[in-house]
Amino acid sequence: MEEERLKSILASLLFAAGEPVSLARLAAVFDDIPRATVQKALAAMAAQYSAENRGIVIDEVAGGYQMRTPKDHASYVRKLLAARPPRLSRPLMETVAIIAYRQPITRPEIEQLRGVDTGGVLETLLEHRLVKIAGRKDAPGRPMLYETTDEFLELFGLKDLESLPDLSEFREIERAVEQATTGPVEGIETHPEDSAAIAQPSSHDAAPSDAASEPAGTPVPPSDDDKTSH
Numbered sequence: 001m002e003e004e005r006l007k008s009i010l011a012s013l014l015f016a017a018g019e020p021v022s023l024a025r026l027a028a029v030f031d032d033i034p035r036a037t038v039q040k041a042l043a044a045m046a047a048q049y050s051a052e053n054r055g056i057v058i059d060e061v062a063g064g065y066q067m068r069t070p071k072d073h074a075s076y077v078r079k080l081l082a083a084r085p086p087r088l089s090r091p092l093m094e095t096v097a098i099i100a101y102r103q104p105i106t107r108p109e110i111e112q113l114r115g116v117d118t119g120g121v122l123e124t125l126l127e128h129r130l131v132k133i134a135g136r137k138d139a140p141g142r143p144m145l146y147e148t149t150d151e152f153l154e155l156f157g158l159k160d161l162e163s164l165p166d167l168s169e170f171r172e173i174e175r176a177v178e179q180a181t182t183g184p185v186e187g188i189e190t191h192p193e194d195s196a197a198i199a200q201p202s203s204h205d206a207a208p209s210d211a212a213s214e215p216a217g218t219p220v221p222p223s224d225d226d227k228t229s230h
Contacts, residue, residue, distance in 0.1 A: 001032060006041045011067075020154060050122030062153035063160060095121045096130055096152065100164060104134045104145035122146065130155065 013026060016189075027035040042065055046058040056067050069077055088096075091114075098113050099105055125131040129151045136142040148161070158164065212226050 001030075003041060003044075006030075006033065006038070007045050010038070010041055010045065014065060016060065016066045017066075020062040020066040020150070022064040025229050026065065060159045061157060062150040066154075080159065090214060091116075091118075091121045096125055096148065099125075099131050099146050100161075103147035103148075104137075106137050106139075106143040106145055108143060110146070131172065 002059050010026065013029065014021060021044075023035060023039055027033070027038045030038065042058065055073065057070055058070050059066055061068070094114060095110060095118055098110050098221050102109070106117060107122060110122075122131070124169065126133075129149055131152065132149050134145045134147040137145050153160065
């Protein structure tokens with residue numbers, strides 16, 4: 001198959017999927033094309049779209065490839081859709097950050113770091129599929145363990161957990177997410193004054209400093225939610 005034909009088909013697949021699609025899934029569509037060839041075509045497409053300043057970019061997000069709108073187009077997309085995702089309040093941001101850098105982690109451990117009850121916050125994060133239950137800790141009472149999900153990676157435009165930024169950069173991402181969303185999550189109030197510190201990640205926590213400083217653009221084609229896939 002010619003390279004341009006392959007790129008055209010890949011563009012259709014990503015457009016139709018509306019969510020991050022792994023390289024394995026994309027390669028499985030083709031019977032006679034090696035995975036390496038598909039990966040090379042995707043890289044070429046991403047570079048081409050970026051160089052041509054198109055209204056669509058191809059990003060590696062949450063372990064897959066996804067079509068998204070450029071970050072600097074976000075305000076225009078929101079005006080068109082007139083519907084935005086729920087705001088991540090300060091308690092939600094702090095809790096999901098702790099989970100991201102300390103996972104897997106139990107509720108008592110989270111509450112020890114934040115100094116407040118996190119039952120309602122964890123329930124909301126679970127409802128929005130930003131965190132999930134990852135089993136139980138081998139400790140008295142066998143408390144449940146929590147870890148982040150692919151939806152968390154997609155929201156923050158992260159390729160994988162190795163792409164987690166350091167905490168100062170996470171704060172920049174936090175501010176960008178707050179600016180890109182509106183209205184508190186139902187049942188969770190926003191408390192700007194709540195400045196409970198997030199513990200620094202331990203030596204085994206990944207925290208590279210080269211991650212983007214703001215959330216990735218809107219997946220395309222757009223839907224009622226300009227931060228989620230259609």
